[in-house]
Amino acid sequence: MDGTSQLDLAIVGAGPCGIAAGVAARRAGLDARLFDRGPLTSSLVDYPPYMTFFSSADRLEVGGVPFVIDRGKPGREEALAYYRRVAEHFELDVHQYEEVTEVDGEKGDFLLSTRETRGEGATHRYGARVVVVATGAFHEANRLGVPGEDRPKVKHYYDEPQPYWDQDVVVVGGGNSAVEASLEVYRAGGRVTFVHFADELDEGVKPWIRPDIENRFSKGEIPVRWRTRIQEITASTVVLRDVDTGETDEIQNDWVLAMTGWRPDPGLLRSMGVTVDEETREPAFDPDTMETDVEGVYVAGVLAAGDDANRIFIENGRHHGRKIVKHLVEGREAATAVETGVEA
Ligand SMILES: Cc1cc2nc3c(=O)[nH]c(=O)nc-3n(C[C@H](O)[C@H](O)[C@H](O)COP(=O)(O)OP(=O)(O)OC[C@H]3O[C@@H](n4cnc5c(N)ncnc54)[C@H](O)[C@@H]3O)c2cc1C
Numbered sequence: 001m002d003g004t005s006q007l008d009l010a011i012v013g014a015g016p017c018g019i020a021a022g023v024a025a026r027r028a029g030l031d032a033r034l035f036d037r038g039p040l041t042s043s044l045v046d047y048p049p050y051m052t053f054f055s056s057a058d059r060l061e062v063g064g065v066p067f068v069i070d071r072g073k074p075g076r077e078e079a080l081a082y083y084r085r086v087a088e089h090f091e092l093d094v095h096q097y098e099e100v101t102e103v104d105g106e107k108g109d110f111l112l113s114t115r116e117t118r119g120e121g122a123t124h125r126y127g128a129r130v131v132v133v134a135t136g137a138f139h140e141a142n143r144l145g146v147p148g149e150d151r152p153k154v155k156h157y158y159d160e161p162q163p164y165w166d167q168d169v170v171v172v173g174g175g176n177s178a179v180e181a182s183l184e185v186y187r188a189g190g191r192v193t194f195v196h197f198a199d200e201l202d203e204g205v206k207p208w209i210r211p212d213i214e215n216r217f218s219k220g221e222i223p224v225r226w227r228t229r230i231q232e233i234t235a236s237t238v239v240l241r242d243v244d245t246g247e248t249d250e251i252q253n254d255w256v257l258a259m260t261g262w263r264p265d266p267g268l269l270r271s272m273g274v275t276v277d278e279e280t281r282e283p284a285f286d287p288d289t290m291e292t293d294v295e296g297v298y299v300a301g302v303l304a305a306g307d308d309a310n311r312i313f314i315e316n317g318r319h320h321g322r323k324i325v326k327h328l329v330e331g332r333e334a335a336t337a338v339e340t341g342v343e344a
Contacts, residue, residue, distance in 0.1 A: 007033050009328070010112050010128035012100045012268065014040050016062060016314045017301025018134035019083055021321030022092045023063035028325045033126070034092060037099035037117050041083045043138050047076045048159045050184070054176065054206045059315045062086055098124070103131055103272050107296025131272070132290075132324055134300040137309040139265035144172065144258055148233030154256045161188035168252050170195055170238050172230060173259035175202040175310075179213045181257050186222050193251060194224040197243055204310055230256070264303050272297050282306030289327035290320050298324045 009025050011018050014036035025032035039045060053060065057067040057074045060082070067074065067082045074082070087094060095114070101123075102113040112126045141156035143149060158181040167190050171182045174196040186192045194217070201210065216222040225240060231248055232239040238253040266276040266283060274292040275284040283304065284293040291298050300320035305312040 005031070006109075006127035006129060007031050008129050009033075009132055010035065010100075010103075010110065010126060010130075011132045011134060011300075012103075012112075013134035013136055013301070013303075014087075014094050014096070015043050015134060015136050015301060016041060016060065016083060017136075017317040017320055018132070019086060019092065020062040020318040021132050021134060021300050021324055022094075023086065023090050024321040024325040026090045026092065027063070028329050030325065030328065032093065033128075034094045035098050035100050035112070035114060036094065036096050039096050040087055040094060041080060043136055044076060044079055044083070046138070046157065048180070049076060050160065051076050051180065053079065054204075055313075055315050057082075060318070062318050062321075063090060065089055100268065103268065103297075110296065130296040130298065130328065132298045132300050132321075133269055133303060134320075135265065135268065135303050137264040137302040137305070138262045141258070141262055142260040144230050144260065146230050146232055149258075151233055151235070153235075153254060154233060154258060156258050156260070156262075158257050158259065161185045161190065164188060164190035164255060167191065167254040169193070169255045169257060170230070170251070170253055171257045171259060172196070173261070174198055174200070174205075175259065175261070176205055176209070177261075178257075178259035179205055179209055181259055182222055183209065183212055183216070185257075186216060192222045194222050195228050195230065195240060196224070196226055197229050199226045202310075261309060263307050264309075266303070266306075269297070269299070269303075274299075277306060280306040280308065282308075288323065290324045291327060298327075300324060 008030040009032040011021050011034040014034040022032050022034050052073045057069050061067045065086050097118040098114045098116050100114050104111045108129050110128045110131050114124045116122045161184040164185045169185050169190045170193050171178050172195045182192045182194050217224045227243040228240050231241040237250045239250045241248045266281050269283050270276050273294045283299050285299050301317040302309050302312045
């Protein structure tokens with residue numbers, strides 16, 4: 001084992017919600033260590049560089065550290081700088097580039113196995129009394145499941161518009177990512193066709209971009225295909241299928257941006273014995289304490305929502321850490337009271 005001391009908490013995942021759990025632990029005087037297979041807030045690192053959060057800065061704050069910006073909604077750089085500052089301010093113990101590969105044991109005596117994701121891939125082991133799993137929802141993209149999806153022209157992420165100038169681009173999806181990618185690519189001179197299986201945009205589309213895309217649709221500047229699915233992706237075309245009539249047509253195409261969301265990997269939770277719903281991938285946990293059905297194993301952040309990543313995000317997931325630490329502290333107080341004969 002690396003080091004002789006046992007951690008009070010091992011937190012797997014140093015995204016905003018893992019950080020919030022680390023801060024809550026630090027404030028309660030608990031010895032917590034965070035592990036991330038990438039850098040701090042690696043999910044945010046992968047955001048498109050020019051994105052704007054739908055949340056205002058105050059709703060992304062953790063640990064009461066003010067997130068002050070000089071305009072309405074923060075962008076990626078501001079959020080990255082903010083979470084770095086929080087980690088520094090609370091002197092969080094973060095092991096970056098160290099993936100947690102296995103957790104054995106039970107409450108009070110867990111053993112974590114890790115592997116460094118840079119360098120020589122060194123492996124380590126750590127003891128921890130409890131484990132918080134905050135591994136997020138960006139493990140794998142929701143696939144379209146159609147022939148041709150593995151072609152290099154199909155992207156499940158979008159970062160910037162330049163590669164799509166003067167190109168025929170199909171954007172698939174109905175949420176913020178699809179809308180933002182469409183608008184940016186359109187403005188950078190790409191020919192966008194917007195394809196969505198439903199007959200309207202997702203409810204959560206940011207109110208300040210909705211009129212923009214709707215105007216582009218109504219003016220025909222971005223052709224929209226409602227109630228349509230991709231049937232096949234060929235080297236130079238995409239075959240579209242009308243959901244209601246089943247009719248198909250084929251359009252010229254250079255790139256497909258499949259903005260169809262991401263899903264979590266509940267593998268680590270399952271390996272620890274936590275019940276995870278087969279269909280929704282939602283782990284079994286008590287919403288008051290965030291403890292799963294395995295004693296001493298907690299979930300935090302968007303992972304707790306299973307496949308429905310729109311239900312938990314930073315705004316609400318940032319409060320999970322406090323619940324977890326409250327539960328731990330109350331448990332300790334109760335245990336001390338029993339030991340000393342004082343009623344808790
Ligand atoms: C473009 C975009 C815009 C968004 N805008 C907003 C917004 O405005 N407001 C909002 O509230 N939310 C927003 N979200 C959602 C938000 O990013 C997520 O809800 C948030 O990242 C969840 O935080 P988390 O800490 O639960 O998980 P994550 O941020 O995903 O962090 C999980 C971490 O766990 C690490 N990890 C995974 N497995 C392991 C392992 N085995 N060992 C070690 N580390 C591991 C990952 O590397 C990752 O760093 C947006 C998302 C996107 C994509």
